[in-house]
Ligand SMILES: [Fe+2]
């Protein structure tokens with residue numbers, strides 16, 4: 856298997872480390888928005904996040920596929936819908952809609968946390984991964 860970090864050097868190895876890294880970057884984005892960071896900075900943070908989230912999801916789906924995880928298809932569609940929201944957020948950034956942007960960032964943050972604590976945790980238990 857080609858680990859994602861060979862394609863994306865900013866993403867750490869291992870599911871748990873990736874979760875910590877992504878949560879930190881989502882928080883960074885929220886703080887940058889809350890403190891009135893420039894749109895260019897927000898756009899760059901979202902672009903980085905899209906790349907890292909995509910690589911993380913691919914990695915997770917590969918691990919689930921190899922482990923014969925029975926809920927892989929449902930899990931895959933949750934990932935796809937999160938990615939769509941991230942891409943929509945990037946479009947809001949282009950429109951410079953600050954209020955909507957703040958709401959969307961908070962939604963993303965809570966989605967990511969709850970996905971990790973429920974769907975990812977269930978998969979990790981099935982696959983015998985350390986979370
Ligand atoms: Fe995950």
Ligand SMILES: [Fe+2]
Nearest residue numbers: 915970974975
């Ligand atoms: Fe997941």
